[in-house]
Amino acid sequence: MIPITEFKGRDVAVFGLARTGLAAARALTAGGARVHAWDDNDVSRANAEAQGVPVSDINSRDWRSFAALILSPGVPLTHPEPHRVVTLADAVGVPVMGDIELFARAVNALPPTQRPKLIGVTGTNGKSTTSALIAHILKEAGKDVRLGGNIGAAVLELPALHAGAYYVIELSSFQLDLTSSLRLDVAVWLNTTPDHIDRHGAMAGYVAAKKRIFQNQGADSWAVIGVDDDITAAVCTELTRAASQYVAPISAGQSLGRGVSALGSKIVDSLGGRSEIVADISDAPALAGRHNAQNACAAYAATHAMGITPGVIAAALKTFGGLPHRLERAGTVEGVRFINDSKATNANAAAQALAVYPRLYWIAGGVPKDGGIDELASFFPRIARAYLIGQAAGEFSDTLKGKVAVTMAGHLEAAVKLAYSDAKASGEPHPVVLLSPACASYDQFRSYEERGDKFKQFVAALAQAQPPHTNGARGSA
Structure with missing residues (x-):
């Protein structure tokens, strides 16, 4: 505490x-x-x-x-x-x-020689994975690391402040709205898409809250910021022109003249003006997909700014185990793979999971966000069938009509059983059943964590119901 x-x-x-x-x-x-x-x-x-x-x-x-x-x-x-x-x-x-402001004031009251290092991470999507990945890299480098905030332990439940410690803090827009004096050694803003507009009044309010992560930074601080969407790209330009801190642009969609970028599975560091491949995440199973390439770029930039060498970072990327409920392997039953992506509570997050698999049986629904799933249209050809649950089922069915075969499953347990039956009967090699709801969970579950845990329980029950001669469930949950 x-x-x-x-x-x-x-x-x-x-x-x-x-x-x-x-x-x-x-x-x-x-x-x-x-x-x-x-x-x-x-x-x-x-x-x-x-x-x-x-x-x-x-x-x-x-x-x-x-x-x-x-x-x-x-x-x-x-x-x-x-x-x-x-x-x-x-x-x-x-x-x-808020509690983050209390934490910030406690840190600011310390003499400079007793101040720990602070790394903050925000973004519409990917902030939990990136926070955990940064903490993992620092631990692999032998640092005294504490991870908390919007992930895991509340920030004030973390061990007491002392010099030499590294606090990695995931920060939501709600938390940033309640914070005024936080001064981060490294501040990471991954990306921005519309979310929580009801809580911020308009997109401008949401962006303003996110931007607070850079307040109070000084000349020796680092701003790590994605440039793959127009909003963060504009903020990156603004920060670079202001020259109030070091700025590290990151991208998973373009080669940067200066910054850290992902070209396929290769992480390229050009922060010093000379491009160098510093890591390859092709054999990092927890970092599959373009969105995780962006997360890896951000984690590389943040930890390199903290003095961790490229070789140590590259090795740590490969041993990262990933997060529960984010592209988590929930098991394999009779050749059907189950993937738990319950943390995908909006369409943009679901898009990142849909992009990973060329063919899948998709479980979606819950409490819908503004915009529904219209932005996922480019992934519809990948979906063998959609199994819809919760309040969003009717709305999503209308969007998918004539484009994707739909089953109105109603509840998660029914969706798991129906998707398994169809996937198994398809004859496809290693078919994938993906829970990536594109919705909040609050109509049927207390949290996305409970939703993901229930999904894993239903998969385990399917495995237990198989005849003894089968291999049952495999993989990590």
Whole structure:
């Protein structure tokens, strides 16, 4: 845990008692603050109390007594309208911030010689894989690494700050919106496509939140930024002209005169003006696909900026095991391969998975995002049949009509069984059943993780149901 001492002896409100809120409450309490934690959900409050977090109804308190409101990132800050606790805080001038801001202030309070290295990663897609990959490379290089934020442990649950440590922090747009003083040694912005527009009001608000990752960087800092979409390419140009920090453009779609690019499976470093192939990810099974080539470029640039040599980075790329729920091998049953890509919660993320397989049986659906799956049209010829689940089933069926054969499966378990039956009967060598929903999970599951875990359970059940003479399920889950 990282104790937060800034508010010692003062009253602090914490609203939203999921992972980050609980961590913030514990860190503030450890630092001597008087914490008043609350959540509108009865179950969340009961869980907090069971974990020893002090719960009190902040709605009935005098808000002028609070030194700060610590807001969980899932609670609306501005759109579609500010949550009532934000309005109450604003009315009396109580500063509103998130757990990442508490972390940033704790780091900034340290003498320069005691400050750890900070690497932050954001982007619409790929930020979890890239964060984990950066942490893996640094660990392989013998560094003291802590990975958290929007992935794994909440940032304040990570081990205490000290010089020589490397904190790799995945940052969502929601978290960045609540952060003002974070100063990253390396800031990575991978890509941008429309997402979370309801929470940011417009695309401009979403982009502005992402751009905050570069705030406070100095002349010795690095900005690693993708240039394969118009938005990040424009920001890269802006940063380069400002010359406030080092800038490392990355691309998986073009050869860069200066930057880090992927040409097929080859990673090319031209940051010094001379192009050199520094790694080959063709034999890195967890980095298949063009999107992972971009992730590898970003991880190379970020860790090289931290002083890791190309040879160490190249070796670490090959041993990276990947993430659960992102192109994860869920098993093989009677020759049918099952791939868990439950983390693909929007069409752009699903496109990255669809691009990997030339022929597949696709399970999709859930709570749809704006734009649906229209942008996936170029991948429709690859889809042998789509198995649709959740709220999006009707909308997706209309989009696929006349282009892709559709089965309205309704629920995930039925989709797995139906896709397996069709794939097995196809006679194709090593057919692939891909769960890549292009949707949020909240209609039928609590999270994409639960959705992916259920998928793996259903695959395991299929394997167990096979006759003894078969090989059953193989592969890692």
